[in-house]
Amino acid sequence: MDDKPRQPPRASRARSWLRVTGSVGPLGIGTAVLWLSLIVLLPLAALTVKSFENGWSGFWDAVTAPSALDSLKVTVLVSIVVTLINVVMGTLVAWVLVRDEFPGKGFVNALIDLPFALPTIVASIVLLALYGPESPIGIHLNATQPGLVVALAFVTLPFVVRSVQPVLIEVDREVEQAAASLGADNWTTFRTILLPTLGPAIISGAGLAFARAIGEYGSVVLIGGGIPKKTQMASQYIQQQIEVDRPVNAAAVSVALLVISFLTLLVLRIFADRTARREQESR
Structure with a gap:
């Protein structure tokens, strides 16, 4: 049978x-x-059709033009640096907000969401006044890649903080206390107990921050300066192509940014689904 x-x-x-x-x-x-x-x-769909108006060869020529490649390289490089900074600092901020008590904690917690509500061009104006040629603190970051990093860190910080914070709230403190009672120091406890739990949330927040940084325009338009090969982000290059009446080139680079962002979000979705599936199987 x-x-x-x-x-x-x-x-x-x-x-x-x-x-x-x-x-x-x-x-x-x-x-x-x-x-x-x-x-x-x-x-x-309309953007994609526009980008292929001159055929595949025209699309490829527009994306691989030296100036387009330079702007894409600057965008990806700066976005990766900002993402790595946010992984560390965003996790630290989330930890402080969850585990520590201090005066003004509610104000700081609300302040984290400010980049979501504030027009990003305002951030660029403030950063230019603070770090520009007439910096009151003597730090000049105008038209530099560190200036881009500071601007993008401002607009992307909430993604990591808000991804890690709820997971950290739900962590069982008794497991940490048990590890401490067995002689584990703080770093060992964090690395072996907390990091595996927070890892998916950190990766998710980092991916969202990276996708946001890839397409950001407002916060970098003034502080960055838009210098080709140095501080010109892909979003600024797209605007430049529209101003010189090359909408097909602008659409092609826009599609390239969309593909990068979509692949990032797709990888995050696959990772999240697999993580959720493993958690269900372990129960």
């Missing part, structure tokens, strides 16, 4: 895949898909 489980018929599997479940029903799902299509998919 064959004890192997029988596979459901192909038609049955297809019906199962197409089955709509949930509380909103087909009408709600259709409305959501229509809205996303109008707001997200349609503009992206």
Whole structure:
């Protein structure tokens, strides 16, 4: 007797895949898909069509032009540096907000979300006044890559903090206390107990920060200076191409940025799904 489980018929599997479940029903799902299509998919499709207006060769020439490659290299390099800084400092800020008590803690906690609400061009103006040619503190970062790093760190810090903070709140403190009672120092406890727990949240926040930094414009437009091969971000290059009436080139570089951001978010989604699946299997 064959004890192997029988596979459901192909038609049955297809019906199962197409089955709509949930509380909103087909009408709600259709409305959501229509809205996303109008707001997200349609503009992206129009941008992609525009970028290939001169064919694949025209798209490739626009993306691989020396000035375009220089701006993409600066963008990716600075975004990686900012992401690494945010991984360390964002985790530290989240730790202080969760584990420490101090006067003004509520104000600091609210301050973390300020970059979400503040127009980023305001950040660029403030940074230019603080670190520009007439810096009141004697630090001149105008038209330098460190200036770009400071500007992007300002707008991307909340992503890591807000990703790590809720996970840190839920961490079982008794496990840390048990490790300490067994003689483990603070670093050993953090590395062996806390870091594996916080790791997925840190990676998620870092990926979101990187994706945001890739496409940022407002916070770097003044402090960066837009110097080709040095401080010109890809977003500034896109604006430059529009100003000189090269919309196809601008669209092509925009699509390149979209691909980088999409791949980053896709990797994060796959990582999050696998992490959630492992947690379910371990229970």
